[in-house]
Amino acid sequence: MNLAGAAAQFTELMLALLLAPLLTGWVNQCRAWLQNRSAPGLLQPYRVLAKLFDKEVVLAHNASPLFRTAPYLIFGCLALAAAIVPTLATGLPLNAAADAIALVGLLALARFFIALAGMDVGTAFGTLGARREMMVGFLAEPALLMVLFTASLISQSSSLSTIVDALGHREFAIYPSMAFAGVAFTMVSLAENARIPVDNPATHLELTMIHEAMVLEYSGRHLAMIEWAASLKLFVYSCIGLALFFPFGIAQGGDWLGIVLALPGLLVKLALGGAALALIEMMSAKMRIFRAPEFLGTAFLLAVLAMLVHVLLEG
């Protein structure tokens, strides 16, 4: 591992940590505009984080050590995931730490801890949210894996960095299978990030909530870590999507000029992606929780179809 590579890796990680709340703020702002409300400021998520870090932590009497450590574990998992996904450059030191399958495992580990923490205090809401989260997770994970396998079949590698290199730096070609995979990935990321057809991120007290139900017991800096981790998750999923479907303009290796040039591209792509996410959320209605298996089953089937179409048309 050389020094330049490590420095580039550090830049990428810091950028992910700093940009993630901004992306959440941007999506919220777009949503507010589309709903004809006056939007909260773009920096609102940072203010919320600062406020939460400032407040004291209130713990339930029967909270175990797991409840106190879980926010840091979740945040750590997602920060590592953000470092592994190539956002600005490929071939960085941590890119080799995990391939696409291990990345899905890392995201699953974060989900495991948040579900455990939700059940830890023993409130009804927490258990309910944890169960729903696990249900959504076990349906969404295979679909996500299938999407990643399709990209791996095209580029002959399961490492995200190599996939980006293969897809982004070759002659332009139309891949019908990636169209299917793109639709499937959009559906999975909506479900995984607690977005509207599956869960509503804007509610705090509703019987249908999933993510918010699990974190009801958290307060102070713990809640700040969890909120930041949720923003990071949205950022990581957006970057996986960009890496798979729009891998243009990502620099190779520790090429500093390339990294500087890749930054505006990334910002534009994220802004467009966030606006598209807000638009999807605006146009769809929240479904009943029992419709979620149907929604995610469709995503899985689309991802399988993507693989089949790849074998038939592009093999």
Added chain:
Amino acid sequence: MLQHYGPQLINLLAAVLLLLAFAMLSQRRILSLINLFAAQGLVLFLATALVAALTGQSHLYWSAGLTLALKVMLLPWILHRLIRRLNVKWDVETLLNIPTTMLAGIVLVILAFNLAAPISQLAGTVTRSTLGIAMASVLLSFLMMITRSKAVPQVVGFLAMENGLFFAATAAVYGMPMVVELGVALDVLVASLILGVFLFQIRERFDSVDTRHLEKLKEH
């Protein structure tokens, strides 16, 4: 430019055709089903026109024009009028378990791909790899006709099956002879008109267009 990206674009359109076939399989609302059918016709028109432009087969332009006139405009219009007059425009059908149907669809797609693989190796056309998709969309429309109980979706399934057959002909041998094509187009048109009359008869007899009533032999 066209020679290079043309086959890839045809593959993309074929994939969209398959996607639309799956969307129709899982669509509950009759109105959206007809819109999906029109969209499928549009994709078919684009694919046929593209094959015509790539291969220089001028009769394919005629069949592309026929597709546009008949399947994108006339038939959806007839169907829209039909559901308006039958008063089933906002009908929602309770399907049995969509994931199971979709799984059956996937099995059919694998079957069709396997069946088509040896045939497409023999064919020498630019579109040979899409034959599997064409067969899959025929089978999926067939599955849709089987799983639906209301009459209008069954009619749409029948018409979608013809779409698949048409695409198969284009993919395998650059379209059928003009006489056959005109004959089939006319057949479909007449069939949809007759089915329309038939639907009115069913409704008059049973007060609904649910074909399950037809399975009973006796009146209770």
